[in-house]
Amino acid sequence: MGGMDDIIAEFLAESVENLDQLDQDLVSLEKDPADREVFARIFRTIHTIKGTCGFLAFAKLESVTHVGESLLSRLRDGELDLSPEITTDLLALIDAVRAILANIDATGQEGEGEYADLIARLQSHGEGARPATGNPGTGAATSRSKAGPRKKAAATPAKKAARKTRKMKAEPAAEPAVDEDADGLELASTPTNADTSIRVDVRVLDHLMNLVGELVLSRNQIVQHLAGSADSQLTSSSQHLDTITGELQEAVMRTRMQPISSIWNKLPRFTRDLSLKFGKEVSVEMEGEETGLDKSVIEAIKGALLHLVRNAVDHGIEDPDTREANEKPRTGTIRLRAHHEGGAVVIEVHDDGGGLDRDGILAKALKAGLVTDAEIENLSPHAIESFIFHPGFSTASKVTNISGRGVGLDVVRTNIERMGGSVELQSEPGASTTFRIKIPLTLAIVSVLLVAAGEHRIAIPQASVVELIRLDDTASNLGIEDLNGVPVFRLRGNLLPVVFLNHELGVQEEGDDRSGANIVVLQGDDRQFGLVVNAIEDSQEIVVKPLGRLLSAVPFAGATILGDGRIALILDVFRLGLAAGVVSETRAHSIATQISTAVKSRAAHTRLVCVHGADDERLAVEFEAVNRLEYIPRSSIERVGNQQVLQYGEEILQLVDLQQTLPERRKEARNRAKEIDDATIPMVVCTVGGRRIGLVVHRIADIVEEELKARRPASRDGIRGCAVIQGRITEILDLEAVIRLADPEFFDRETGQVQK
Amino acid sequence: MGPPISDTGVMMTRQFCTFFVGELFLGIEVERIQEVLRDWTITPVPMADSAIRGLINLRGQIVTAVDLRTRFRIPDYDRGESAPVILVLDGGNQLLSLVVDRSGDVLEVEDDCFEEPPDTLKNESRRLILGAYKLEHNLLLVLDVDHAFNLDAATEEA
Numbered sequence: 001m002g003g004m005d006d007i008i009a010e011f012l013a014e015s016v017e018n019l020d021q022l023d024q025d026l027v028s029l030e031k032d033p034a035d036r037e038v039f040a041r042i043f044r045t046i047h048t049i050k051g052t053c054g055f056l057a058f059a060k061l062e063s064v065t066h067v068g069e070s071l072l073s074r075l076r077d078g079e080l081d082l083s084p085e086i087t088t089d090l091l092a093l094i095d096a097v098r099a100i101l102a103n104i105d106a107t108g109q110e111g112e113g114e115y116a117d118l119i120a121r122l123q124s125h126g127e128g129a130r131p132a133t134g135n136p137g138t139g140a141a142t143s144r145s146k147a148g149p150r151k152k153a154a155a156t157p158a159k160k161a162a163r164k165t166r167k168m169k170a171e172p173a174a175e176p177a178v179d180e181d182a183d184g185l186e187l188a189s190t191p192t193n194a195d196t197s198i199r200v201d202v203r204v205l206d207h208l209m210n211l212v213g214e215l216v217l218s219r220n221q222i223v224q225h226l227a228g229s230a231d232s233q234l235t236s237s238s239q240h241l242d243t244i245t246g247e248l249q250e251a252v253m254r255t256r257m258q259p260i261s262s263i264w265n266k267l268p269r270f271t272r273d274l275s276l277k278f279g280k281e282v283s284v285e286m287e288g289e290e291t292g293l294d295k296s297v298i299e300a301i302k303g304a305l306l307h308l309v310r311n312a313v314d315h316g317i318e319d320p321d322t323r324e325a326n327e328k329p330r331t332g333t334i335r336l337r338a339h340h341e342g343g344a345v346v347i348e349v350h351d352d353g354g355g356l357d358r359d360g361i362l363a364k365a366l367k368a369g370l371v372t373d374a375e376i377e378n379l380s381p382h383a384i385e386s387f388i389f390h391p392g393f394s395t396a397s398k399v400t401n402i403s404g405r406g407v408g409l410d411v412v413r414t415n416i417e418r419m420g421g422s423v424e425l426q427s428e429p430g431a432s433t434t435f436r437i438k439i440p441l442t443l444a445i446v447s448v449l450l451v452a453a454g455e456h457r458i459a460i461p462q463a464s465v466v467e468l469i470r471l472d473d474t475a476s477n478l479g480i481e482d483l484n485g486v487p488v489f490r491l492r493g494n495l496l497p498v499v500f501l502n503h504e505l506g507v508q509e510e511g512d513d514r515s516g517a518n519i520v521v522l523q524g525d526d527r528q529f530g531l532v533v534n535a536i537e538d539s540q541e542i543v544v545k546p547l548g549r550l551l552s553a554v555p556f557a558g559a560t561i562l563g564d565g566r567i568a569l570i571l572d573v574f575r576l577g578l579a580a581g582v583v584s585e586t587r588a589h590s591i592a593t594q595i596s597t598a599v600k601s602r603a604a605h606t607r608l609v610c611v612h613g614a615d616d617e618r619l620a621v622e623f624e625a626v627n628r629l630e631y632i633p634r635s636s637i638e639r640v641g642n643q644q645v646l647q648y649g650e651e652i653l654q655l656v657d658l659q660q661t662l663p664e665r666r667k668e669a670r671n672r673a674k675e676i677d678d679a680t681i682p683m684v685v686c687t688v689g690g691r692r693i694g695l696v697v698h699r700i701a702d703i704v705e706e707e708l709k710a711r712r713p714a715s716r717d718g719i720r721g722c723a724v725i726q727g728r729i730t731e732i733l734d735l736e737a738v739i740r741l742a743d744p745e746f747f748d749r750e751t752g753q754v755q756k
Numbered sequence: 757m758g759p760p761i762s763d764t765g766v767m768m769t770r771q772f773c774t775f776f777v778g779e780l781f782l783g784i785e786v787e788r789i790q791e792v793l794r795d796w797t798i799t800p801v802p803m804a805d806s807a808i809r810g811l812i813n814l815r816g817q818i819v820t821a822v823d824l825r826t827r828f829r830i831p832d833y834d835r836g837e838s839a840p841v842i843l844v845l846d847g848g849n850q851l852l853s854l855v856v857d858r859s860g861d862v863l864e865v866e867d868d869c870f871e872e873p874p875d876t877l878k879n880e881s882r883r884l885i886l887g888a889y890k891l892e893h894n895l896l897l898v899l900d901v902d903h904a905f906n907l908d909a910a911t912e913e914a
Binding site for chain 1: 816
């Protein structure tokens with residue numbers, strides 16, 4: 001019985017592969033019915049399955065494939081034209097075959113499914129010669145002997161067709177032979193690539209991959225050890241070992257590579273079904289199908305890819321009438337592109353649909369409290385589009401059963417980022433949307449930054465590293481500060497929460513010497529945070545090894561063995577962030593809770609930028625109005641008329657010096673201003689009434705988010721009122737009034753003067 | 757788990773790999789031990805369970821090392837100066853290892869001198885020991901290897 005099982009297993013594996021190809025072929029045949037080559041392939045596949053299952057006594061499968069074959073031969077002889085209905089039924093046939101095969105795989109039986117309806121439908125196409133009435137079960141097909149009329153039905157048209165195709169163009173020689181042999185000999189003649197390829201269990205390849213990883217490490221050790229050795233023979237042997245190991249590693253990696261077409265092949269069929277459902281016309285184009293990816297990566301991105309294509313059909317491509325009205329072809333195009341770029345693979349999903357509706361996204365983001373009115377003006381189109389990656393975000397005006405349920409793109413992004421990849425988005429309103437996924441070739445080898453924490457060696461995946469900052473003691477005013485007990489670092493005006501690696505790992509620090517420390521800026525999920533490390537050692541490519549079940553609770557993703565045999569732990573950035581409380585787990589939350597918390601916090605709290613005046617009085621600017629915090633060299637300030645201005649990017653920014661503007665302290669401050677001779681001046685860039693100004697202050701303190709209690713009316717011009725912030729009385733600036741004080745005509749002038 | 761007695765009534769013997777942890781004289785059936793390592797570097801893992809001594813590099817495989825002293829809650833003060841000994845065991849789908857003070861001989865013991873541990877043996881020790889073989893001069897305690905690696909149970913109890 002064992003031999004029989006083997007035959008069945010082989011039949012299953014082969015058929016499943018062929019079916020995937022069939023899906024694709026049918027869809028492309030629908031587009032180009034004249035393509036005889038594709039047709040021949042479809043016919044051959046169905047024919048093979050039918051023949052084999054007859055041999056293996058799978059009656060149900062045989063009856064289903066038989067009617068399919070008959071229909072196909074009628075199509076081939078030109079008795080019928082391929083209509084979308086026929087294609088749909090043929091695809092249903094393939095699904096039925098797949099279901100039966102799955103049953104056979106699982107139970108060894110064909111399963112309970114009844115396919116009489118399908119068979120009747122397949123038979124009913126075209127001629128009335130074989131109506132579905134009267135004999136619904138088509139038990140006849142199954143009960144007939146193999147040598148009976150069925151052979152004739154299948155073989156006669158096949159012969160005809162073979163003659164026909166021979167006339168049309170040179171076909172592969174094997175093909176007519178298969179057809180003429182009809183039932184008997186397909187087993188031997190079909191799998192044309194069987195001679196050059198074998199099936200290998202993935203576990204065998206995994207093991208091989210592991211061993212090669214080890215070999216690479218041993219090689220490194222030997223090469224390191226022999227560097228500078230006087231023994232020339234040994235050195236040349238080690239060089240040889242070096243080369244061969246490198247080649248072996250590449251070759252083994254290749255065995256695990258699969259062309260991306262192994263997932264793309266499913267997409268034409270997938271798209272066809274979706275576009276029928278949505279009443280759209282979509283064609284799929286592919287470029288770079290042969291691009292190879294590690295099997296594990298292919299498995300991991302499958303879902304994301306399906307999701308993006310689904311999105312493109314549902315949200316991206318407009319319905320045919322709209323497209324026509326916009327002078328586009330009725331049929332939309334989804335273009336898939338893949339290519340290698342460095343050590344990564346880039347996959348693009350492009351559609352020529354309506355692009356992203358930025359206004360719609362903005363409206364939604366406003367509603368969800370992701371952004372405020374005041375912030376909108378300063379958002380780049382790209383920033384607006386990025387909102388669609390927020391959890392619970394969906395721009396589809398109505399929720400369909402396929403997509404638009406508001407879970408999706410954030411999950412796509414999270415999954416890809418977890419693999420060390422990235423997603424980018426480009427959209428041209430009215431013309432196109434492109435998602436660009438970049439993922440590493442393999443998950444087994446990653447590029448890391450090695451850092452030291454006491455005696456520990458910690459490897460940080462490069463994919464999570466945003467930038468490195470060296471902490472310099474001389475710039476202590478720009479160093480790590482304390483915000484209500486939370487250490488923060490001022491990075492280009494933004495406050496970055498900081499975590500000390502030594503502290504998190506419980507490593508005893510010797511003394512409090514932070515000189516020469518480095519901050520590694522990390523991307524942990526949605527947020528960035530800084531990791532203070534004592535020493536950055538190296539950047540390396542490492543082989544990831546699992547930690548095992550006993551170490552599931554630690555914030556490490558795995559371990560690796562370094563060239564000198566030591567073990568380094570691979571940091572799980574997200575989990576470290578969670579443990580340190582700088583990354584929250586809210587991303588998974590539904591949009592409803594997000595909205596309510598956003599609304600709540602907005603009602604109770606106001607975000608303010610606190611600054612100090614010359615007399616150390618506390619002043620605050622509402623955060624909404626602030627674009628950036630800058631430190632500018634005093635020498636860059638220029639004068640136009642009686643105004644101080646600054647070349648700021650491409651615009652000329654008018655400056656308002658708070659010390660010279662606010663009343664009461666005006667005189668005193670002026671005197672004081674002369675004394676101060678700092679090389680750099682802190683400046684708050686604000687937008688007031690749609691125009692930007694630079695507010696020169698004495699010192700920028702921090703950004704606070706507080707409930708404004710104990711308000712008091714203003715005591716001088718340019719101030720909106722007083723409040724207690726962080727236990728200190730703080731005057732809240734009325735920016736418009738301050739500007740009027742400094743330059744009464746500011747708001748009356750043409751905007752061209754201060755803004756580009 | 758009591759040792760099986762053969763049908764013929766002839767006493768069976770087994771081989772135990774023995775080792776010391778503090779005052780305890782322990783044994784694991786020889787078949788379960790893959791190898792014994794001496795002078796091996798153990799890389800500690802920060803933030804891990806206290807019973808985890810660290811990771812070892814066993815010819816390219818990374819193996820977790822569980823400290824038996826911590827498991828038996830034996831204080832550290834009499835831990836010897838000499839480097840610890842590591843026993844590598846096949847834990848099903850992965851290798852695991854135990855850190856002990858020093859290793860002893862491989863002993864062949866007869867099944868009829870096996871006895872269940874007394875009820876007065878307490879808590880974690882009671883669970884870690886399957887029983888004892890009464891040898892001429894001392895007792896050989898049989899370690900429950902699976903429980904030694906079951907750190908979750910240890911924390912629940914603690």
